[in-house]
Amino acid sequence: MRMSNKTADRIATAVFYFFAFLIIAVLASLIGFILYRGLGQISWHFLTSPPETFKTGGGIGPQLFNSLFLLVLTMIITVPLGIGAGIYMAEYSRPGRFTDFIRLVVEVLSSFPSIVVGLFGLLVFVQYFDLKFSLLAGALALTVFNLPLMVRITEQGIRGVPREQKEAGLALGLTRWHTITKVLLPVSLPTILTGTILAAGRVFGEAAALLFTAGMSSPRLDFTDWNPLSPVSPLNPLRPAETLAVHIWKINSEGVAPDAAQIAAGASAVLILTVLLFNLGSRWLGRFLYRKLTASR
Amino acid sequence: MNQVMEIDRLNLHYGDFHALKEINLGIPEKTVTAFIGPSGCGKSTFLRTLNRMNDLVPGVQIGGSVKLDGQDIYGADTDVEVLRKRVGMVFQQPNPFPKSIFDNVAYGPRLHGIRDKSRLNDIVERSLRGASLWEEVKDLLGKSALSLSGGQQQRLCIARALAVEPEVLLMDEATSALDPISTLKIEELVRELKKEYTIVMVTHNMHQAARVSDRTVFFLNGELVEAEETEKLFSNPTDARTEDYITGRFG
Ligand SMILES: Nc1ncnc2c1ncn2[C@@H]1O[C@H](COP(=O)(O)OP(=O)(O)OP(=O)(O)O)[C@@H](O)[C@H]1O
Ligand SMILES: [Mg+2]
Numbered sequence: 001m002r003m004s005n006k007t008a009d010r011i012a013t014a015v016f017y018f019f020a021f022l023i024i025a026v027l028a029s030l031i032g033f034i035l036y037r038g039l040g041q042i043s044w045h046f047l048t049s050p051p052e053t054f055k056t057g058g059g060i061g062p063q064l065f066n067s068l069f070l071l072v073l074t075m076i077i078t079v080p081l082g083i084g085a086g087i088y089m090a091e092y093s094r095p096g097r098f099t100d101f102i103r104l105v106v107e108v109l110s111s112f113p114s115i116v117v118g119l120f121g122l123l124v125f126v127q128y129f130d131l132k133f134s135l136l137a138g139a140l141a142l143t144v145f146n147l148p149l150m151v152r153i154t155e156q157g158i159r160g161v162p163r164e165q166k167e168a169g170l171a172l173g174l175t176r177w178h179t180i181t182k183v184l185l186p187v188s189l190p191t192i193l194t195g196t197i198l199a200a201g202r203v204f205g206e207a208a209a210l211l212f213t214a215g216m217s218s219p220r221l222d223f224t225d226w227n228p229l230s231p232v233s234p235l236n237p238l239r240p241a242e243t244l245a246v247h248i249w250k251i252n253s254e255g256v257a258p259d260a261a262q263i264a265a266g267a268s269a270v271l272i273l274t275v276l277l278f279n280l281g282s283r284w285l286g287r288f289l290y291r292k293l294t295a296s297r
Numbered sequence: 298m299n300q301v302m303e304i305d306r307l308n309l310h311y312g313d314f315h316a317l318k319e320i321n322l323g324i325p326e327k328t329v330t331a332f333i334g335p336s337g338c339g340k341s342t343f344l345r346t347l348n349r350m351n352d353l354v355p356g357v358q359i360g361g362s363v364k365l366d367g368q369d370i371y372g373a374d375t376d377v378e379v380l381r382k383r384v385g386m387v388f389q390q391p392n393p394f395p396k397s398i399f400d401n402v403a404y405g406p407r408l409h410g411i412r413d414k415s416r417l418n419d420i421v422e423r424s425l426r427g428a429s430l431w432e433e434v435k436d437l438l439g440k441s442a443l444s445l446s447g448g449q450q451q452r453l454c455i456a457r458a459l460a461v462e463p464e465v466l467l468m469d470e471a472t473s474a475l476d477p478i479s480t481l482k483i484e485e486l487v488r489e490l491k492k493e494y495t496i497v498m499v500t501h502n503m504h505q506a507a508r509v510s511d512r513t514v515f516f517l518n519g520e521l522v523e524a525e526e527t528e529k530l531f532s533n534p535t536d537a538r539t540e541d542y543i544t545g546r547f548g
Contacts, residue, residue, distance in 0.1 A: 094355065164392035167350065168454070172405040172461055173382030182408060187395060293395065 031272060038269025041262050047270070050221075051247070056259040060267050062218045065234055066135070066241040067274075070214060071204050073139035073237060078146045079196060085147075086154020086192075091180055110148035114209040117145045122212035133240040138214025142203050149202070153195030157188035186293055190286040197282030201275045207245035215240035216250055244271050299326045301465060301495045302347060307361035309342060311354065316342050318519045320361070324465070329487060329496045331510035331527065333503055335542070338516040340499040344467050347497065348384040349377055365465070382409065385463035389470040391450035393442035393457070398434050401442045401453055405461035420460050428456035429486050448479025452486065459494075466490065468498040472505065484509045503543060507531050515539045 003011075049059030093099040121141030131137040161184050169183035170176075185192075218241055221234045228235040242250070248267045251260045300323040309317035317339050324330050332340040345351045346363060349370060362369045370380050382405075393401050402421045411417060421438070425431040430452040434445070442453055451471060458466060468487075472480040487496055487509050500506050506513050507527060514524040515536075523530060523539045534540045 162392070164388055164390055165394065167353075167386075167388065168392045168394065168457075170353070171348065171350065171381055171386035171388075172408070172457065173378045173380075174405075174408055175378050178408055182404075183394065 031276075034265075034268050034272050038265040038267070038272075041266025042269060046266055051251075051263070052257055054257060056257060058257055058259070058263060060244060060247060060263070060270065062221050062234075063242055063244045063247040063267070064270065065221075066214070066218060067204055067243040067245070069234065070135055070138055070142070070210075070241060070243055071200055073135060074142040074146060074203050075196070075200060077139055077143045078150050078199075081143070082147050082150020083154045083192070085151045087158060087180060087185075089151060089155040090158035091176075091184070106148045106151055109144065110152070112145070114145055114206060115211075117141055118209040118212050120144065121209065126213055131238070133213065133215030133217075134238045135214055135241045136237045138210050138241065138243075139237070141209045141213040142206060145206065145209050146199055146203055149199045150196065153199065154188075154192055157191035157195065158184050160191060161187045189293060190290040193289060194282045194286035197278050197285065201278035201282075204278065205245050205271060205275055207243070207249050210243055210246050211249075214243060214246070216242050216246055218242045300324060301326045301366065303362075303364040303367075304347075305362045305364070307343075307346065307363060308359070309339075309346060309351070310358040311342075312356045316519050317346070320521045322514060322521060322524055324495060324497060325512070326495050327491055327493070328511040329491050329498065329509055330512045330514060331506035332497070332499045332514050332516060333501075333506050333542075334516035334522075336501075339519045340516055341469050343516070344469055344497060344499050347465070347467055348381050348386055350381075350386065352377065382461050383463055384465045384467060385458035385461065386467045387451070387454050387458055387469070387471045390474055391447055391454050393445075393450050393453050395441065395443055397439050398442050398445070398453060399438040402456050402460050404457060409461060421456075424456040424460040425453075427459045427490070428452040429482065429489070430456055446479070448475050448482060451475060451479065451483060455483075455486065455490075459490075463494065465495045465497065468496065470499050470501060473501060480505075503531070515542060517542070 045057075046059045047064060048061040049057075050062055051060060052058030089099070089102065093102070118141060121137055121144070125131050125137040125140045126133060129137075131140075158180075165183055165187055166179060169179040174182065219239055220232060222230075222232040223234055225233040226235055227233050228237065230236060231239060233239075244267055248264050248271065251257070251267075252264050255264070257263065302324040304320055304322045304324075307317055307320040308315070320343065332344065334340055342351065346359060347370075351357050351359065359371060363371060365380065365383065369375070394404060396404075399421055402424050403417045406417060406420050411420070422431060422435075425434065430449060433449060434440075434453075437444075442450065445453060451474075455466075455471075472483050475483070484505065487498065490496060491511075498510070510527045512524065513527045513530045515522045515530065515534075515538075517538055523534060523536045525535070530539065531543055534543065
């Protein structure tokens with residue numbers, strides 16, 4: 001006997017609810033566990049002091065700064081490139097072999113394991129271009145890993161703009177360039193921005209691609225020296241920089257400080273909180289911008 | 298009467314598909330010309346050749362000539378942006394930008410270089426009055442265009458098109474997404490606008506063509522079957538196919 005449609009519908013609904021709750025439960029317990037173990041470690045001292053190798057009471061100050069600074073560097077490189085390429089893909093590329101090829105490259109790049117991207121960065125940026133273990137090499141490796149995502153986000157954002165909007169612009173006598181910059185980009189900006197911040201969260205938590213590019217050590221930093229050319233300046237892009245995610249990996253595998261486990265737990269909590277902040281921030285900003293740009297209050 | 302646009306032996310192919318066949322037509326100044334015909338006969342396609350919106354379609358090929366004030370708009374020296382400024386367009390679905398009412402109307406003028414605030418104010422007011430929308434929205438200019446009703450949005454789109462001071466206004470089934478009252482408002486508006494503009498409209502509604510147009514053009518399968526004074530075409534068509542269509546025997 002066949003099930004009645006109604007029964008089937010009820011079962012399907014229940015199953016979907018079950019999976020949704022399962023996912024939420026797993027996620028919540030994961031985050032809860034990390035926060036439970038780590039929140040107690042977080043203090044101003046922890047967030048601002050340098051780590052200790054053999055003693056207790058070390059912090060994650062330089063690593064936190066490195067992560068943020070590396071993120072900024074990466075975004076400075078990726079965002080213009082990604083948006084430019086995304087605009088090309090959405091608006092200028094003609095269907096054909098060349099476009100298919102670009103799309104294939106983007107797909108392949110985005111599915112590369114990040115450890116492979118790290119090795120590529122080691123061979124190309126660190127060794128061939130002789131950037132040594134440096135923030136710049138790290139940022140370039142992260143670019144390889146982040147660019148495909150940015151291209152896709154932009155392309156989808158722009159393609160998501162209704163055709164009517166685009167035609168409205170063109171019919172007013174706007175040039176193609178103006179149509180892109182004054183109609184398509186503003187309308188898709190909330191989407192692009194949300195995607196960008198989500199991508200930023202991913203970059204922020206990345207470790208494998210950075211092991212052999214940005215390096216696993218941080219020189220003594222002098223936070224009063226803001227000259228980017230000075231070797232002890234935190235802003236020097238050519239210095240090695242261990243990020244938070246790499247630091248967690250390192251102390252977990254070879255930390256000898258007596259409180260290594262606690263430090264790792266605290267650092268993980270900071271990492272998770274920051275990524276959550278990115279996610280929530282992106283939603284908030286996307287909605288805010290949408291309202292602002294569309295004057296719908 | 299002075300012909301604003303003259304179309305001569307126009308052919309259009311979408312790839313292999315011959316969508317417009319040897320079209321010849323003159324569009325007289327300050328009149329309303331209506332295009333009628335069954336779905337898929339090429340009305341929109343033809344309308345969009347008049348401001349080169351079809352250029353966007355990949356694989357489109359266009360032959361013959363379309364002249365605006367004696368100049369071939371497909372000629373090598375035509376500036377497409379200037380053309381589209383002179384030949385404005387209103388679409389089937391109201392498509393205001395997700396911006397304020399004021400910004401929608403000021404959009405074209407701003408991008409064509411007008412920055413002066415008081416001039417923009419003048420243009421916005423004049424265009425909104427031209428589209429019979431001013432009285433309804435004069436106190437809400439800062440509000441989102443998306444908060445307007447469909448009919449108001451469509452009149453806003455007309456105002457937006459008027460703001461760049463076109464000579465010809467193309468309307469592709471501009472009322473088909475609207476309720477009857479909004480439709481009547483726009484029809485009234487069209488009769489008003491033809492004092493200053495040349496209007497070409499596509500409509501699915503023969504009564505609408507009869508109510509507002511001076512001339513009516515009947516298309517069938519990519520051919521122009523008959524172009525006549527509206528009264529004559531509906532009362533005494535020359536071509537048997539036109540008669541079949543207007544008496545509802547097909548389409
Ligand atoms: N971009 C396109 N590519 C290929 N064929 C197209 C394209 N646009 C339209 N056509 C074809 O050209 C013919 C004419 O289409 P058009 O949209 O001009 O018809 P229409 O008279 O406006 O119809 P309707 O009353 O339904 O709007 C149709 O057969 C359509 O399938
Ligand atoms: Mg049509």
